[in-house]
Amino acid sequence: MAKLEGKALVAQGGGPTAVVNQSVVGVTLEARRFAQVSHVYGALHGVNGIINENMVDLTEATVANLEAMAVTPSSGLLSTRDKPDEAYCKQIFEVCKAHGIRFFFYCGGNDSADTCRIVNQQAAENNYDLRVIHVPKTIDNDLKVTDHCPGYGSAAKFVAQAFAGANLDNRAIPGVYIGVVMGRHAGFLTAAAALARKYPDDGPHLIYLPERAINKEKFLDDVTDALEQYGRCVIAVSEGIVDEKGEAIASQFTGGEKDSHGNVQLSGTGALGDLLAGWIKEQKLTKRVRADTLGYLQRSFLGCVSDVDQREARAVGEKAVYYAVRHGRDGSVAIKRTGDYAVSYFLTPLETVARHATEMPDAFINETGNGVTEAFLQYARPLAGAMPELERLDALAVEKIMPK
Amino acid sequence: MAKLEGKALVAQGGGPTAVVNQSVVGVTLEARRFAQVSHVYGALHGVNGIINENMVDLTEATVANLEAMAVTPSSGLLSTRDKPDEAYCKQIFEVCKAHGIRFFFYCGGNDSADTCRIVNQQAAENNYDLRVIHVPKTIDNDLKVTDHCPGYGSAAKFVAQAFAGANLDNRAIPGVYIGVVMGRHAGFLTAAAALARKYPDDGPHLIYLPERAINKEKFLDDVTDALEQYGRCVIAVSEGIVDEKGEAIASQFTGGEKDSHGNVQLSGTGALGDLLAGWIKEQKLTKRVRADTLGYLQRSFLGCVSDVDQREARAVGEKAVYYAVRHGRDGSVAIKRTGDYAVSYFLTPLETVARHATEMPDAFINETGNGVTEAFLQYARPLAGAMPELERLDALAVEKIMPK
Numbered sequence: 152m153a154k155l156e157g158k159a160l161v162a163q164g165g166g167p168t169a170v171v172n173q174s175v176v177g178v179t180l181e182a183r184r185f186a187q188v189s190h191v192y193g194a195l196h197g198v199n200g201i202i203n204e205n206m207v208d209l210t211e212a213t214v215a216n217l218e219a220m221a222v223t224p225s226s227g228l229l230s231t232r233d234k235p236d237e238a239y240c241k242q243i244f245e246v247c248k249a250h251g252i253r254f255f256f257y258c259g260g261n262d263s264a265d266t267c268r269i270v271n272q273q274a275a276e277n278n279y280d281l282r283v284i285h286v287p288k289t290i291d292n293d294l295k296v297t298d299h300c301p302g303y304g305s306a307a308k309f310v311a312q313a314f315a316g317a318n319l320d321n322r323a324i325p326g327v328y329i330g331v332v333m334g335r336h337a338g339f340l341t342a343a344a345a346l347a348r349k350y351p352d353d354g355p356h357l358i359y360l361p362e363r364a365i366n367k368e369k370f371l372d373d374v375t376d377a378l379e380q381y382g383r384c385v386i387a388v389s390e391g392i393v394d395e396k397g398e399a400i401a402s403q404f405t406g407g408e409k410d411s412h413g414n415v416q417l418s419g420t421g422a423l424g425d426l427l428a429g430w431i432k433e434q435k436l437t438k439r440v441r442a443d444t445l446g447y448l449q450r451s452f453l454g455c456v457s458d459v460d461q462r463e464a465r466a467v468g469e470k471a472v473y474y475a476v477r478h479g480r481d482g483s484v485a486i487k488r489t490g491d492y493a494v495s496y497f498l499t500p501l502e503t504v505a506r507h508a509t510e511m512p513d514a515f516i517n518e519t520g521n522g523v524t525e526a527f528l529q530y531a532r533p534l535a536g537a538m539p540e541l542e543r544l545d546a547l548a549v550e551k552i553m554p555k
Numbered sequence: 556m557a558k559l560e561g562k563a564l565v566a567q568g569g570g571p572t573a574v575v576n577q578s579v580v581g582v583t584l585e586a587r588r589f590a591q592v593s594h595v596y597g598a599l600h601g602v603n604g605i606i607n608e609n610m611v612d613l614t615e616a617t618v619a620n621l622e623a624m625a626v627t628p629s630s631g632l633l634s635t636r637d638k639p640d641e642a643y644c645k646q647i648f649e650v651c652k653a654h655g656i657r658f659f660f661y662c663g664g665n666d667s668a669d670t671c672r673i674v675n676q677q678a679a680e681n682n683y684d685l686r687v688i689h690v691p692k693t694i695d696n697d698l699k700v701t702d703h704c705p706g707y708g709s710a711a712k713f714v715a716q717a718f719a720g721a722n723l724d725n726r727a728i729p730g731v732y733i734g735v736v737m738g739r740h741a742g743f744l745t746a747a748a749a750l751a752r753k754y755p756d757d758g759p760h761l762i763y764l765p766e767r768a769i770n771k772e773k774f775l776d777d778v779t780d781a782l783e784q785y786g787r788c789v790i791a792v793s794e795g796i797v798d799e800k801g802e803a804i805a806s807q808f809t810g811g812e813k814d815s816h817g818n819v820q821l822s823g824t825g826a827l828g829d830l831l832a833g834w835i836k837e838q839k840l841t842k843r844v845r846a847d848t849l850g851y852l853q854r855s856f857l858g859c860v861s862d863v864d865q866r867e868a869r870a871v872g873e874k875a876v877y878y879a880v881r882h883g884r885d886g887s888v889a890i891k892r893t894g895d896y897a898v899s900y901f902l903t904p905l906e907t908v909a910r911h912a913t914e915m916p917d918a919f920i921n922e923t924g925n926g927v928t929e930a931f932l933q934y935a936r937p938l939a940g941a942m943p944e945l946e947r948l949d950a951l952a953v954e955k956i957m958p959k
Contacts (some may be wrong), residue, residue, distance in 0.1 A: 166728075167723070167724050167727045167728070190579070192953055193934030193950065196556040196727075204953070204956070204957055206952070206953040207948070207950035207951060207952055207953060208950055208951050208952075208953050209948075209950050209952065211950065212948060212949060212950040213949070216946065216948065216949045217948075219944060219945075219946035220946050220947065220948050221702075222943075222944065223723065223944070223945040223946050223947075224720050224723060224945075225720065225723030225724045225727050226723075226727040227947065227948045228948065229726065229727045229728075230727040230780040231728070232728060245957070246957060249956055249957055250953075250956065276846010289672055295764070297667050299873075306644070312856060312857040312858045313852050313856055313857075315857040316628050316850070316851070316852060316855035316856045316857040317851055317855060319571070319627065319628060319629030319630075319855055319857075320628075320629045320851050320854065322629070322633065322634045323567075323569070323571045323600075323629050323634040324570075324633075324634050324635070324636060328851070347857065387734060390714040392647060406836040418707040419830055419846075420825060420828075420829055420832070420846060421824060421826065421829055421846070421848055421942035422825065422829060422871075423822075425824055425826060426823055428824070441824075441850075441851065442824060442825070443848065443849075443850030443852065444825055444847065444850075445847075445852070446848075447720070447721055447732065447845065447847055448717050448720060448721070448844075448847065448849070448852070449723050450724065451720035451721055451723055451724035451753065451781055452716060452717055452720045453716040453717075453719040453723075453943050453945060454716045454859065454943035455858065456858075464778075470912050499612075507780050511904065538857070539626075539857050539858035540622065540626065540627070541623075541628075541857060542627050542628040542629045543624065543627075543631065544597070544611070544616060544620065544622035544624050544632065545615075545617070545620045546597065546612055546613050546614065546615065546616040547611060547612050547618060548610070548611055548612075549596055549608070549610040549611060549612050549654075551648070552608070552653055552654065553608055553650060553653055
């Protein structure tokens with residue numbers, strides 16, 4: 152097989168993560184090492200930047216600049232919410248062909264994998280050699296085949312540190328604290344709220360995931376029980392929790408705004424947290440009820456990155472180049488967990504990852520549907536990496552002497 | 556003067572901070588060094604733990620335990636929202652007297668300083684020698700006399716890192732982003748959103764503080780201008796922003812719940828952010844509008860501490876002991892800024908800090924009332940300490956070649 156020669160193109164789609172720039176820089180620096188790759192282009196704002204030829208030449212970006220961008224959260228190449236159809240993908244292909252692009256690397260979730268699949272197919276149908284690699288990226292951790300997704304570990308670390316702090320705060324001034332976490336259909340990120348529990352009575356005491364239906368009665372019963380047991384209650388709730396009919400609890404309260412994918416807006420509003428807090432206040436279960444929506448900080452906060460996640464995000468970018476340039480393959484880079492904890496990488500066909508997402512396995516959710524299992528903690532801990540320490544005061548009580 | 560001999564008591568009141576435990580540990584470890592201090596007691600849940608004799612003996616807490624607690628956010632001794640009146644303070648005094656407590660250290664804001672003042676006065680009126688020291692602590696930075704308050708720097712760092720990340724996210728997927736920041740009457744913490752701006756077009760592009768009245772028309776005009784100039788807009792808003800009549804904008808939307816101090820609930824609800832987002836959506840200024848309320852993470856997030864703040868919080872605790880035990884004085888520990896950047900400490904009378912809070916000086920707010928000045932950045936930067944790095948990609952545009 153003759154070596155395929157031409158340009159490489161890299162882009163990012165969907166919601167940013169804390170480590171997606173590592174993947175882009177992994178692709179860029181590795182692709183620059185191959186003589187058969189004449190230029191490495193970066194499309195701005197994802198596929199939108201391809202069809203509008205809004206691209207930059209990464210071949211002369213300094214290593215200093217790229218390495219500094221690699222440790223910066225969010226998408227350095229900027230992103231898009233466009234979800235290409237066949238006609239859109241045709242345009243992508245046409246631009247690739249016109250620019251002599253032979254290697255296309257797209258960082259994103261299952262929608263981005265589908266874009267890769269269609270573009271790859273169209274190139275084949277037009278007898279144009281175009282290697283297409285999907286580079287996995289999502290804080291939701293909902294991609295099929297792979298053990299986990301780059302981007303999840305850092306977001307999980309943020310959520311764990313947020314709830315560890317909220318738990319300390321709630322212990323200092325008791326009441327009910329509700330924290331709403333991102334994750335439309337998969338509860339992995341919400342579940343991560345449990346990762347920084349240290350003492351037996353540490354919160355979150357209740358965790359509600361999109362994988363288990365919830366209703367007002369059960370929710371209030373759970374909160375009542377927790378208040379009785381702990382004198383306070385910290386609750387982690389996924390923004391995507393649904394009722395028995397499968398309808399998002401939040402969807403009643405956002406005025407029905409939908410994004411370009413037809414999804415109801417869940418993030419960027421405090422409505423769900425306020426709704427749940429309202430339920431508790433209505434029943435007067437306790438005086439102090441507070442709800443925070445962790446919001447965009449979960450994926451973009453400057454200065455909260457999992458080392459493991461960072462290394463793996465870099466690795467999937469580098470691996471993508473080897474698969475495409477050295478081995479002439481198409482596919483999605485996936486991670487296999489080996490040992491405790493180590494990983495290896497492999498390439499899976501684009502159609503195995505495209506379109507359909509995955510959810511939390513049953514083994515990760517407790518029987519009462521309001522918490523996580525030890526198996527989940529074992530799964531997620533290495534991904535979030537090292538946590539900052541926390542400790543309670545350990546001192547003897549002073550004897551009471553005042554007359555009553 | 557004969558040496559005053561007896562026990563010391565330390566407690567924390569009001570909202571926790573990331574570094575208040577440093578102050579408690581500073582008091583505890585320093586007080587333990589003095590032979591005339593027989594025991595160091597800690598009251599649980601602030602003044603509430605004093606009147607209920609809910610206290611622990613810190614004299615035998617290990618240094619390992621205390622140092623680990625010192626770097627843990629929130630109040631290790633737990634806190635309270637109780638705001639003591641004369642009768643309540645009388646009980647505090649009675650418990651101190653019964654237990655032979657001669658040195659009382661209370662970490663908190665201006666309400667806690669007032670408690671110190673009243674207890675100190677009652678002891679004097681009863682001819683009981685009780686040294687009372689207020690140890691400053693607040694994320695709002697609104698104490699009088701002192702240059703700044705321990706607790707503020709770490710919260711400012713969190714807010715700065717949150718907005719730096721939100722700005723990167725907003726740049727990747729443009730629209731309007733609103734982040735609601737704590738601070739009922741003082742805008743210092745909201746203003747800190749500007750600390751991590753690096754590039755000339757970095758957000759926050761608009762900053763609204765409680766010190767300047769705002770109305771819907773001006774707000775929408777500002778947002779329109781920013782969208783025109785930047786194609787996107789990041790907004791930092793204090794939860795305490797008020798209209799021309801001085802009424803909190805948020806107060807219309809929280810069902811009027813009030814805390815034990817008679818204040819309307821501002822934190823722990825997403826209502827203000829959703830209200831402002833609604834104004835923008837109503838006018839269809841842009842398609843994508845998101846609002847986050849940073850919430851309790853600002854004061855409790857595990858793993859975001861300013862080194863400078865941490866050192867100073869420790870120092871005010873240690874100084875408190877020297878003033879009380881070695882010098883037999885009462886007062887509030889204050890910080891003086893010397894050089895660029897260095898500090899010294901001094902003791903100010905309790906009545907100069909008690910009850911009344913301070914606000915942002917005019918020199919820190921821009922003329923149009925929607926941003927901060929260079930003077931503010933100079934003031935706040937050293938307090939928040941070192942920020943994580945961030946960098947944009949620097950690469951040349953690729954020439955467009957597609958036929959139009």
